[in-house]
Every structure is written in structure tokens, then in C-alpha cells.
Amino acid sequence: xxxxxxxxxxxxxLEALRTRLPWIVVIILALLSLxxxxxxxxxxxxxxxxxxxxLAASARMAAMFVLSLHLAGSMVREFDDKVVDxxxxxxxxxxxxxxxxxLGFSGIAVAIAALATLTIFAVALLxxxxxxxxxxxxxxxxxxxxxxxxxxxxxxxxAMELMLIAALTLFCVITFAHIMPAISFVVAFYMLARSINxxxxxxxxxxxxxxxxxxxxxxxxVETLAWLLPDLDRFASTAWLxxxxxxxxxxxxxxxQALIYGSLLLGAGLFDLYRKNL
Amino acid sequence: MKQRPFTSVPRxxxxxxxxxxxxxxxxxxxxxxxxxxxEQLPAPPSAPVLRAMSxxxxxxxxxxxxxxxxxFDNQPGISIPFLDLDxxxxxxxxxxxxxxxxxxxxxxxxxxxxxxxxxxxxxQRQMLDFVHREFLGDPxxxxxxxxxxxxxxxxxxxxxxxxxxxxxxxxxHATAPNVPHWAGQMxxxxxEDMGEYETARVLLGGLLDSGxxxxxxxxxxxxxxxxxxxxxxxxxxxxxN
Numbered sequence: 135x136x137x138x139x140x141x142x143x144x145x146x147x148l149e150a151l152r153t154r155l156p157w158i159v160v161i162i163l164a165l166l167s168l169x170x171x172x173x174x175x176x177x178x179x180x181x182x183x184x185x186x187x188x189l190a191a192s193a194r195m196a197a198m199f200v201l202s203l204h205l206a207g208s209m210v211r212e213f214d215d216k217v218v219d220x221x222x223x224x225x226x227x228x229x230x231x232x233x234x235x236x237l238g239f240s241g242i243a244v245a246i247a248a249l250a251t252l253t254i255f256a257v258a259l260l261x262x263x264x265x266x267x268x269x270x271x272x273x274x275x276x277x278x279x280x281x282x283x284x285x286x287x288x289x290x291x292x293a294m295e296l297m298l299i300a301a302l303t304l305f306c307v308i309t310f311a312h313i314m315p316a317i318s319f320v321v322a323f324y325m326l327a328r329s330i331n332x333x334x335x336x337x338x339x340x341x342x343x344x345x346x347x348x349x350x351x352x353x354x355x356v357e358t359l360a361w362l363l364p365d366l367d368r369f370a371s372t373a374w375l376x377x378x379x380x381x382x383x384x385x386x387x388x389x390x391q392a393l394i395y396g397s398l399l400l401g402a403g404l405f406d407l408y409r410k411n412l
Numbered sequence: 413m414k415q416r417p418f419t420s421v422p423r424x425x426x427x428x429x430x431x432x433x434x435x436x437x438x439x440x441x442x443x444x445x446x447x448x449x450x451e452q453l454p455a456p457p458s459a460p461v462l463r464a465m466s467x468x469x470x471x472x473x474x475x476x477x478x479x480x481x482x483x484f485d486n487q488p489g490i491s492i493p494f495l496d497l498d499x500x501x502x503x504x505x506x507x508x509x510x511x512x513x514x515x516x517x518x519x520x521x522x523x524x525x526x527x528x529x530x531x532x533x534x535x536q537r538q539m540l541d542f543v544h545r546e547f548l549g550d551p552x553x554x555x556x557x558x559x560x561x562x563x564x565x566x567x568x569x570x571x572x573x574x575x576x577x578x579x580x581x582x583x584x585h586a587t588a589p590n591v592p593h594w595a596g597q598m599x600x601x602x603x604e605d606m607g608e609y610e611t612a613r614v615l616l617g618g619l620l621d622s623g624x625x626x627x628x629x630x631x632x633x634x635x636x637x638x639x640x641x642x643x644x645x646x647x648x649x650x651x652x653n
Contacts, residue, residue: 229422229425332480332483335483336479336483361436361437361440361441362436362437362440363440364436365440365443390439391439394435394436394439395436397428397431397435398429398432398433400428401428401429401430401431401432401433404421404425404428404429405421405425405426408416408420408422408425409415409416409417409420409421410415411415411416
């Protein structure tokens with residue numbers, strides 16, 4: 135079965151190449167780099183920090199959108215063209231098909247993360263060269279970023295975050311079978327998972343009569359939600375790039391979280407796929 | 413579309429889903445909790461940047477920033493460490509929020525009722541000055557916070573001249589019909605506190621003559637007060653003998 139899983143993964147990657155996904159990602163990253171140059175020019179102080187911060191945050195968001203839209207479009211097309219029916223009529227368990235797809239989309243997630251990381255590296259390098267030749271100065275932010283391992287840690291963390299998004303989108307497409315509800319769910323989930331810690335802090339304000347049962351119930355609800363969501367705000371933190379404070383421990387925790395939540399999404403997705411009547 | 417029964421799902425798949433869910437909950441519970449720390453409060457972006465971030469609808473963003481700022485005022489289970497905050501940044505945030513939502517009262521409430529309550533006179537004065545400045549921008553809407561600032565200056569800071577200047581501005585600028593009379597009368601009682609009975613008497617007499625006060629009980633109270641002021645004025649004058 136393993137060879138069939140790899141074959142499906144390979145075809146998933148080939149499909150991404152042939153639908154010009156890499157070019158779309160490159161163009162978006164190039165536009166964001168131009169945007170970051172504009173942001174750098176209008177910043178009064180700490181312009182390099184502002185530029186890298188803007189680029190990292192926007193690239194992460196764009197990567198999430200592009201990946202989930204590509205995945206949802208590809209899967210819905212397969213369902214509509216009855217490719218799934220055909221594949222499952224062969225001697226291939228449903229789990230094999232699902233794993234192959236997940237592996238392929240995870241490969242795309244890693245490639246997108248690598249492109250985003252290379253873009254930040256290129257912008258930092260060009261910024262350093264530009265500062266040296268045109269203004270005869272040096273930027274500590276850019277030179278520290280270009281030479282530190284934190285950019286690699288950030289890239290790896292982004293890859294894990296995108297793999298989780300791929301697993302989530304695959305689960306949503308299998309469950310909802312349409313692009314619109316699947317993408318809406320993915321976006322809402324992503325926003326909530328990225329902001330749940332902030333929401334948790336807000337809900338626990340001492341100004342809100344903490345003994346009131348209404349407030350206590352709200353705090354409990356938010357806590358429960360936080361337990362069920364992955365801690366995405368610990369992934370690919372911009373502070374790793376700007377303060378160079380990323381660590382292997384933090385990356386390791388990201389890895390554990392990605393593994394646990396990835397398994398949960400895999401289990402949930404398989405559960406839904408096995409119950410589907412084709 | 414009819415779905416296949418639960419029994420069609422292989423047991424390892426069910427086990428994987430259940431086990432992963434349990435592990436996720438345990439992992440989430442074991443994670444260290446994120447806490448707001450005073451030193452993490454950054455300076456706010458400029459007003460144009462905030463406006464751009466609001467995508468043309470600044471009020472929800474202002475409200476969101478207010479709640480976010482509020483998260484720096486508390487730590488779960490610990491009393492509010494306002495004192496640790498950089499008040500320059502706090503003031504800048506409150507000002508930006510007011511720029512985004514000028515009709516909102518929340519930032520002024522936070523400035524006068526929360527941030528001005530710290531046991532640090534310099535920070536108290538900074539917040540009261542902020543309230544005073546912003547009051548002048550929209551006095552008929554923001555008068556309650558100015559009145560509160562005047563009371564704080566009088567009783568917390570024991571700074572009568574500051575309280576009086578606030579009360580004078582309150583009377584001079586907050587003139588809409590919705591502003592209660594007591595707000596305009598604050599300066600009279602502050603003059604009385606300062607021993608300037610004549611000024612207080614003239615102001616109170618002027619107020620009664622203007623006909624602005626209509627309530628008979630309030631008129632009676634003010635006349636009583638005016639008489640007391642006259643007596644106090646007489647007793648405070650040096651004897652001519």
C-alpha cells in the first residue's frame with residue numbers, strides 16, 4: 135500500500151506544479167516584498183524591523199490562504215470529476231488515498247514555507263547590500279537576521295503550521311464537500327487558533343467581576359475552546375526574526391503540537407471519509 | 413447524501429481520533445499560560461496606520477484595541493499592576509483609540525477611573541491632564557470625566573488650584589442642556605473651600621439670577637448656601653474697629 139500512497143502524493147505534487155501554483159506563490163511573495171519596501175520607506179524609525187515584521191506576517195497569512203484554496207479547489211475538482219470514485223474502486227483502502235493526499239499537500243506546504251523563508255532571506259540580503267552601497271551604513275536587524283539560524287527555525291515552524299493547515303483543509307473538504315464552507319471554516323479556525331491566547335487573557339480580566347457566574351461560565355468556555363485548538367500563536371513567531379529569540383525547544387514544542395493535532399485531524403478526516411457513501 | 417454506519421469506520425481510525433483528542437487536551441493543559449506583562453505594552457502605531465488597519469471602519473478596531481489595552485491591566489488572580497505600565501505609552505494608546513472613535517467614552521473612563529488611581533502622583537497628574545485635554549475636544553459629551561478629574565484633584569491630590577481650573581473649564585465649556593447644573597456649580601464650592609467667599613458668592617448669585625436652575629429644592633439649597641457664604645464672608649472680613 136505504501137507505494138500507492140507515495141504515487142498519490144507524487145501526483146498531488148505534480149498537479150500543484152502543473153496548475154502553476156509555484157508561480158502564483160512567487161508572484162504573491164514578490165508583491166509582498168515590494169509592499170514591505172514601501173512600508174520600510176514610510177516608517178519613521180526602526181524601518182528594517184517594520185519591513186521584516188510586515189513581510190513575515192503577511193507572507194505567513196498569504197501562504198495559509200494560497201495553500202488552503204489550492205487544496206480545497208483540487209479536492210473538490212477530484213470529487214466532481216469522480217476521480218475519487220475511480221481511485222477507491224481500485225484495490226486501495228480509503229486510508230491509503232487519504233494518506234497519499236495528505237502527504238502530497240504536506241509536501242506543497244513545506245515548499246511554500248521554503249519559498250517564504252527564501253524571500254525573507256533575499257529581502258534581508260538585498261537590504262544589507264543596499265544599505266552598504268547607497269547609504270554607506272549597516273543595518274543590525276538585517277545583518278543579524280541574514281546570519282542567524284532563527285530564520286531557518288522560523289521557516290521550519292512555518293512549514294509545520296502550514297502542514298497543520300493542509301490537514302485541516304483536507305478534513306474540511308472531506309466533511310463539507312464544497313469550497314465555500316470548507317474555506318470559511320478553515321479561516322475562522324485559523325483566526326481563532328492564532329488569537330485564542332489573547333481571548334483567554336481578555337476573558338480573565340479582574341475588572342469583569344470574576345465571581346459573577348456569567349463571567350465564570352465565559353472563562354470556562356474560552357478555556358475549553360483553548361484546549362481543543364492548536365496553539366498556533368506559538369508557531370513562526372515574528373519575534374524570532376526580529377529579536378533572534380527562537381530556540382530549538384520552542385521549535386520542538388511546535389513539532390509536538392503539530393504531531394498531536396495532525397493526528398487528530400487525520401483521525402477525524404479518515405472517520406468522515408470512511409462514513410462517506412460514494 | 414446518506415452516510416455509511418459508524419461500524420464502517422475501522423477501529424484503528426476511531427482509536428487514533430480519540431487518542432489524539434485526549435493527547436491534545438492534556439498537551440494544552442500542560443502548556444504554560446500566556447500572561448500580559450506591563451513591559452510588553454508597545455507604543456501604538458500612528459493614527460493613519462491604525463485607520464488603514466481598520467479598513468474604513470474604525471469603531472470596531474477602536475473597541476478591539478481598548479479591550480486589548482485592558483488586558484495589560486490585569487493578570488489572572490493578581491491585583492491590577494497599573495503602576496508598572498509606561499504611562500507615556502498608555503496615554504498614546506488612549507489618545508489613538510479616541511481618534512478612531514471620538515464618541516466613545518471608554519478611554520476616558522479608563523484614564524480617570526483606572527489609570528489615575530495608582531499611588532503615584534506624577535502618573536495621576538498625567539492621566540488627569542490627559543482627561544482635561546481630551547475634554548476640551550468635546551466638552552458636552554466628555555464632561556463626566558472632567559468632573560471626576562476635578563474631584564480627584566481636590567480630594568486625592570489636594571491640589572485646589574488644579575481642581576478649580578478643571579471646574580472653571582467645566583463650567584465654561586460644558587454648556588449643553590444635558591449637562592447637569594451641579595457640574596457648573598463645582599467651581600463655586602471650590603472657591604468656598606479656598607476661602608474665596610466673595611467670588612463664590614458672586615458666582616452663586618449670578619447662577620440663581622440667570623434662571624438656569626428651575627428645581628425649587630435646588631433653588632432652596634443654593635439660597636441657603638448663598639446665605640452661609642455671606643455669613644462666612646462677613647466673619648472673615650477684618651474688624652473695622
